[in-house]
Every structure is written in C-alpha cells, then in structure tokens.
Amino acid sequence: MNLPFGPPVEPMLARLEKELPRGSDWVYEPKWDGFRAMAFCDGDDVHIESRDGRVLQRYFPEVATVLAEALDRPCVIDGEIILARADGLAFDSLLQRIHPAASRIAKLATETPASFVAFDVLAERHQDLREQPLHDRRARLLDISGPPADAAGIASSQGPSLVTTPQTNDADTALEWFRELEDVGLDGVVGKRLDERYVAGKRVMVKIKHERTIDCVVGGYRLAKSGDGVGSLLLGLYNSSGTLHYVGFTSAFPARQRKELLDILGPLEGGESFGAGRTPGGPSRWNRGQDVSWISLEPSLVCEVAFDYMQGDRFRHGARWLRWRPDKPPLECTFEQLPPRQRPH
Numbered sequence: 001m002n003l004p005f006g007p008p009v010e011p012m013l014a015r016l017e018k019e020l021p022r023g024s025d026w027v028y029e030p031k032w033d034g035f036r037a038m039a040f041c042d043g044d045d046v047h048i049e050s051r052d053g054r055v056l057q058r059y060f061p062e063v064a065t066v067l068a069e070a071l072d073r074p075c076v077i078d079g080e081i082i083l084a085r086a087d088g089l090a091f092d093s094l095l096q097r098i099h100p101a102a103s104r105i106a107k108l109a110t111e112t113p114a115s116f117v118a119f120d121v122l123a124e125r126h127q128d129l130r131e132q133p134l135h136d137r138r139a140r141l142l143d144i145s146g147p148p149a150d151a152a153g154i155a156s157s158q159g160p161s162l163v164t165t166p167q168t169n170d171a172d173t174a175l176e177w178f179r180e181l182e183d184v185g186l187d188g189v190v191g192k193r194l195d196e197r198y199v200a201g202k203r204v205m206v207k208i209k210h211e212r213t214i215d216c217v218v219g220g221y222r223l224a225k226s227g228d229g230v231g232s233l234l235l236g237l238y239n240s241s242g243t244l245h246y247v248g249f250t251s252a253f254p255a256r257q258r259k260e261l262l263d264i265l266g267p268l269e270g271g272e273s274f275g276a277g278r279t280p281g282g283p284s285r286w287n288r289g290q291d292v293s294w295i296s297l298e299p300s301l302v303c304e305v306a307f308d309y310m311q312g313d314r315f316r317h318g319a320r321w322l323r324w325r326p327d328k329p330p331l332e333c334t335f336e337q338l339p340p341r342q343r344p345h
Contacts, residue, residue: 001042002074004128007049009038010201011078012120017206020171020191027134028174029167030151030181031188031207032117033089033309034082039116041067042074048081056081059097062109062160063116070162075144078120078198079165083112088155089185092312115159118145122198130198137198138167151177155184182210183339187309211306213322214337217330218301219244219273220280220294221265229258230265234280234294235305235319236273238334239344245277248315250305264301271298278313302328313344 020028037056040047046064048056057064060081067077083094093112099105121141122130129137141164142148148166168174178189188209196204216235224231232251236244253261273296274280280294305319313335335343 001040001045001047002125003040003042003076004123004126005076007038007040007047008053009049009076009122011036011038011051012199012205013201013203014190014205014207015203017208020174020189020208021206022171024169025194026171026191027138027167027169027194028171028177029119029165029190029192030177030186031190031209032080032082032165033091033185033187034080034094034114034117037079037081037116038122039067039077039079041071041077044068054098059099059105060109060114061105062113066160066162067116071144073144074123074125075121076123077116077118077141077145078122079116079118081114082117082154082159083114084155084157084159085112086156086158088183091185091309091316095311113158113160115154115157115161115163117154117163117165119165120198121145130200133195133197134192135194151181151186152184155181155186178208178210209308211308212339213304213306214319215302215304215325215328215333216247216319217244217273217299217333218265218297218303219246219299220296221261222249222280222294224258229253229255230261231258232318233261233303233321234274235303235315236277236299236333237337238331239277240334240336242331243277244273244299245313246274246280247278247310247313248307248319249280250303250319250321252318253321265295265297268297268300269295271296271300273297273299299330302326302330302333310338310344 036051038049046067083090145164149163174189191206218233219236220234221230222232232249237247302325304322307315307319309316
C-alpha cells in the first residue's frame with residue numbers, strides 16, 4: 001500500500017466519566033455501538049483490522065468494497081463498523097457476521113449489510129497525520145469521506161455505506177444526542193480535545209455511557225479462582241410465563257465480601273433456578289480453557305445491579321453490584337423492567 005505506515009495500529013481510547021467536560025477546546029461525537037475498526041485503504045487494496053487485531057474484511061466484504069469505491073486516495077481511517085436497521089443499530093446481527101463459513105458471511109453481507117462510520121484519519125497518501133491536532137485531522141477527514149451525516153439517519157439506514165460521524169462543539173447538543181438517540185441504539189457520547197494529537201492505545205478521550213439499574217434474582221454463583229469465596233453471582237430474570245432465564249453476572253467483590261457471600265448463599269445451595277430457561281453458558285469459542293462450572297441456588301435472593309446494555313436476552317458486559325433488595329419478591333424480577341427496545345423478542 002502507498003501509505004506511510006501499515007497495520008497494526010492501536011486505536012486511541014476513551015476513559016469513562018460521569019459527566020462530559022465543557023469548554024471551548026472540546027468537541028463531541030456520538031459513541032457508536034459497533035466494532036471499532038482501523039481501515040488501511042489504497043484503491044482496491046483494503047485491510048480492516050479490529051481493536052484486538054482481527055482481520056475484519058473477511059467478515060464484512062461489503063464494507064471493504066464500499067471503502068475501495070468511495071475513497072479516491074490512499075488513507076488510514078479510524079472508525080466503527082455498524083449494522084443499522086429501520087429501528088436502529090443491531091449489535092446482535094453484527095455479532096452473527098463473525099462466522100467461519102464464507103457462504104454464511106456472503107449471505108449475510110447481502111441480507112444485512114454493514115456500514116463504516118469514519119471519525120478520524122491517521123494518514124493520507126504519504127503523510128502521517130497522527131502528530132497533527134484533531135481539528136486539522138477533522139478537516140482532512142471531511143475532505144476524504146465527505147460531510148457529516150445525521151446521527152439518527154446513520155443509525156437507521158441500511159448499508160452498505162461510508163459515512164462521516166457528526167461532531168459538535170456544544171456540550172448541550174451532545175447531551176441531547178445522549179438522551180434522544182438511545183432509542184436507536186447509540187451507546188453514549190465521546191468528548192475530544194481539539195488540539196489533541198492521535199495517541200494510539202491511550203485513554204485520552206472522554207466518554208459517557210448509558211447506565212441503568214435492574215433488580216435480578218440470584219440463581220447461582222461461581223467460586224473465585226482462589227477458591228476462598230464467591231467470584232461472581234449469576235443473575236436471572238423471569239419471562240412472562242414465569243421461567244427464570246440467566247441474564248449475566250456481577251463480580252469484582254472485595255476479598256472480605258467474597259467470603260461473607262459464601263455464608264449467605266450456603267443454605268440456598270442445590271435449589272433449582274436456571275434449569276428450565278437459559279442457563280449459564282458452558283465452553284464456547286469465547287471462553288475456551290476457562291472453568292465455567294457453577295453452583296445452583298434456590299432463587300429467593302434479589303439484588304440490584306447496574307448495567308449498560310442488553311444484548312438480546314443478556315447483559316452485554318458484567319453488571320455492577322449495588323445492593324441487596326430484601327423488599328423485592330423474586331417473581332417481580334422480570335424482563336418488563338427493561339425499556340421496550342431492550343426486551344428480548
């Protein structure tokens with residue numbers, strides 16, 4: 001490729017904060033709910049790499065084709081691969097694309113095409129732009145990938161396409177995005193300094209994300225790796241027919257609490273919890289080699305946890321422990337607590 005550097009390049013990252021920073025030296029962008037991707041492009045030669053080094057053009061051939069057709073010069077673009085439908089972003093459908101069968105990938109690339117949202121440029125032709133400030137890189141990006149698109153439109157327009165993320169210098173506008181675009185699947189808002197150079201692998205940006213709380217039944221637990229206490233609590237919600245489904249876990253307890261939890265849970269061991277519905281997973285391609293054994297509990301304890309997003313019928317990430325809810329009957333811990341768009345269909 002006719003570029004000043006090649007892969008791999010670690011993306012610049014963001015640290016999680018409770019509030020957006022304000023000031024004339026900050027700009028804000030939507031936080032897209034997709035796969036972070038670095039695209040190295042030179043005509044028909046396109047290499048797309050994930051944050052963890054996975055080669056993505058194999059799984060998203062339609063995105064590689066769009067980039068090859070839309071870009072008229074060699075460049076390296078930082079962005080996000082997203083999959084949009086009429087009602088918003090569909091992360092579950094995006095995950096289905098990471099599949100070993102080429103025929104399956106080709107079918108999904110036609111039926112549910114993905115798009116590339118560009119939000120930074122690291123190189124153009126022979127020039128390495130990483131030492132240039134963001135406001136200069138943004139101007140170069142707009143020249144390469146075109147004017148910014150409307151965020152709601154991006155999140156609900158089926159691809160394949162190359163679009164430039166919107167950006168604002170008004171924090172109140174960014175907070176409107178945060179509130180109003182949650183229904184179409186945006187993950188939050190990112191703040192960037194206008195004078196910031198591109199710092200690979202460092203958390204120099206700021207992000208705020210949606211966080212919700214929910215009451216869950218404790219249906220089981222896994223031991224800590226050390227074996228001296230509870231490593232994680234396994235959480236469940238009831239569906240409309242009264243079946244308890246595993247939805248995720250909460251962990252990161254201090255050492256003293258891990259041991260205290262064993263005393264609390266001991267009398268409930270052996271009770272039936274997740275047997276009739278979705279159960280805690282066994283070995284998979286994501287957890288090969290890990291000990292995934294768990295201990296079932298009588299589903300009589302309720303706790304409140306914080307989470308960021310539901311992926312189908314489970315928490316996308318581990319939930320954060322908040323407190324016990326002795327006042328909440330377990331059967332009231334249902335999927336109906338979730339916003340309509342996040343309830344499993």
